Amino acid sequence: VQDHAAVFLAPGCQRSRPWDVQGVVPAACRDGLDLLKEWIDVGEVPAARRVVVHGGGNTAMDIARVMKRHGAEEVHLVTASGLPGPETAADDVLNVVPRELVEGIEEGIVLHPHATLQRLLLRGSRVVGVEMVSLRKLARADGRKARVAFEGTERILQADMVIPCIGEQVDPAGLGALVDASGFLRVNERGSFAGNERVFAGGDARGDRGTVAAAIGDGRRAAREIHQLLDGSAPVARSPRRELPFAELNLAYFESAPARRASSLAVSERSDHAEIESGLDASAARHEAARCFSCGNCLACDNCWNLCPDNAVIKTARVAGDGSHYVFDYDYCKGCGLCARECPAGFIAMVEEPL
Template sequence: MERFLGDEGIAKNWAYPVKHVDPSAPEIAIVGAGPAGISAAYHLIKRGYRAIIFDDHTEAGGTLRTALPPYRLPRSLLDAELERVLTLDGITFQPHTRLGRDMHLNELEEQYQAVFIATGAQRSMEWSIDGVVPRDLQSGFELLKQWVDIGTVPTPKSVAIIGAGNTAVDMARVMKRAGVPEVHILSHKPIPKPGIPIEESMPAIPREIQEALEEGVIIHEYRGIRRLILRGERVVGVELVHMKKLMQPSGRLKRIAFEGTETILNVDQVIPAVGQVIDPTGIERLAENHSRLQVDKWGQVIGHPGIYAGGDVTPNAGTVTAAVGDGRRAAEAIDCALQDKALQESGEASSIPFDKLNMHYYELAPHVQEPTLPIEQRIGDEEITTSLSAPLIIKESKRCFSCGNCLACDNCWMLCPDSAILKTKELASSASHYVFDYDYCKGCGLCETECPCGFIQMVDES
C-alpha cells in the first residue's frame, strides 16, 4: 500500500507539505545522500532550516543506488523519488565532495549550525577461516557494487556465499543472473518458516529468500565452514559442519559445531557477505575505533554536541525505514537544540497481542498476491515484484485489523449496560469518538471484550 501511494505521488506530482525557506535561515551540513541524509534534509527544511547535502558520488541515493540490484529497486523510480525531494526549496546537493578529502569535520562544525553524518557502512568486514584467505577473495558488498556499476561479476562454475542477510541473498541472485550454474548460500541460521522465532531465522527479507530459492539458489541451513580446501591459493571446496545454538552452563545460548557432521562442498569461489562496518576516514575522532558511531536515541553522537548521525553509520536496524526515521529524529533534535527547547519524550509504543483482538468481528479474506515476474523471465534488471492496482489496494486495506486503533464501530457505545460511554462528534483526547463517564461505569469489562481491535483496555486502578 505504501508503494502504491508512492507511485501515485510520483505520477500525480503530489506536493510535499513544505513552505518557502528563508535564504538567511540557519544552515545544517549533511554528509551522505542516502535515505538517512535525504530524510534529515527534508525534515529540517520543514522546520525552517536550510540543508546542505554533501556526497562523494555523482548522484544521490547512497547504497540504494550503488549496491541494491535494479530488479529490487528500479533506478527510474529512485531517480523520480530523489528529484522530488532534492528540488525542494532549502535543499542544496553538492556531489563529488568527500569528507576527509575535500572537506574536514572541524570545518563543517565552524561553518554550520549542526552536522548530520549519514555516510553509511561502506567497508566490508574482514573474513578468513583460521587466518586463511583465498587469493581471489572479494566480498559480496563489493561485488554487488561492481555489478550495479559495470554489470559484470566473476562467473565460476560454482560459488559459495557466506552469510544470511540481504547482501548474501542479493549476491546469490546476481550470480545466477550472471550465468553461474551452481550458487550456494551457507547460513548459520534457518530459512524463515512457521515455528522458528524471527530473531533465530535468516535476517534477509523472507520474500527475497523465497524468490532466490525459486531461481535455483541452494541454501544450506545451520551450516558453517570448518576449513577451506585450496589448490595452491585457489579455492576448490569447503568443509562444512552442522551448527546450532545450545544452552550453555552459564545460561546463555552459544552456536557450536557438531563433531562428525562434516561434509565437503566442491566450489570454485567463496564470497563472504557477513556485514559492513564504517569507513572512519574523516570521522576518526567520532568513531574511536568502533565499527559504528555511538549515538543517543535522538541521534546525537555521544560526547560530541552539535554532531548527529543516522542510518548504517550507527547501530540501527539496518533498513531503509530505520534510516529514514533516524533522519527525522535527528532533525527534531537539531531544531530543539538550536531553539533551546526540551525534546519531547515519547513513550515506547506497545504492541497489541493477537488475543486482544476480537476476531468474531472480522471476515476471513485471503491475502492479495502482488504481481510477480515469472521465474523464466528473471534474467536481467526487470523488476520482480510490481505494484498492486487501486481496486486490489482497496481490497487489501479492508483486511486491516486496526490493531490498537479505534475503528469507531460503536460496539462499546451500543453495548454498555450502564450507558457510561458517550459518543462525540470531535475526536476526544483518547483519539477516539467516545468518552467514558466513570461515575456510571461499574467496570463490567463488556466494552473491552467486544472491542474488535484491542483499543479499550481494563486497567487496575491501583
C-alpha cells in the same frame, strides 16, 4: 557541528566486515556488498561456474541469486543459521526475507544451514574448493550457547569463487570517534550522542535497526528533537506504546478481504536483469492499504460513545486521530469493560486501578 546548529547522520552500513578462513583470503576475493554495487551500477559481475557464498543475511541471498541468474552452474549458500521450522530457535533462523528464501530455493540455490567454512582449497592463490563443516550449539560455562564444529561432518565443495557476506558496518571515514568498537553509531534514546547532544544518527548505522520503517522512524524522531532543540520548546512527554496482542482486536468490525499478491515470473523466465515481480497496480495497492487494522489506534468509530451503558464517554466536537476527542468521566464509569471489548483496533485498554 561547528558550522551547523544540529547534524543528522544516516550513512548506512557501506563497509563489509573483514573475512578470512584460518587466516587465508583467496586472491582477488570480493565480498557480496561490493559485487552487488557493481551489479547495480554496471549490470555485470565476474563469471564463475561454481560459487560458494558464506553468510546468512539478505546480502548473501541477493548475491547468490544474482550469480545463479548470471550463469553460474552451482551456487551454494553456507550459513551458520538454520532454516525456518519448529526445530530451529527463533534467534537462530536465517535472517532473510521469507519470500526471497523461497525464490532462491526455486532458482536452484543450494542451502547448507548450520555450517561454516573450515578450510579453503587453493591452487596457488586461486580458490578451487572449500572444506565445509557442520555446526552445533553447546552450552558454555556462563550458560550461553556457542556454535562449535561437529567433528566428522567435514565435506568438500568444488568452487572457483567464494563470496563472503558476514555482515556490514559503518565506514568510519570522516566519523572518527563516533564509530564504536562494534563498527556502529551508538546513540541514546533521543537518537543523539552522549556528550554531543546536537549530533543525531539513525538507520542501519545504529546497528540495532534492520528495516526501512525503523530508519524512517529514526528520521522522524530526530526531526522532532532537532526542532525542539532549535526553537527552545520543552520536550513533549510521550508514553511508550504497549504491544498489542492480535487477540485484543475485535475482528467482528472488519470485513474479511483476501490479500492481493503481485505476480511473479516463472523460474524459467528469471534471467539476468528481468524484473521478477510486477508489483501492485494502484487499485490493488489501495485494497492492501485498506486491509490494515490500524492496531492500537483510535478509528473514531464512536463505539465507546454509543455503547457505554452509563454515558461515561463524552464526545467533543473536535475529532482527533489520537482518540483525545473521547473523554471518560470516571465518576460515572463502573469499569464494565464494554468500551474496551467493542473497540475494533484495541485502542482502549483496561488497567487495574491500584488499591
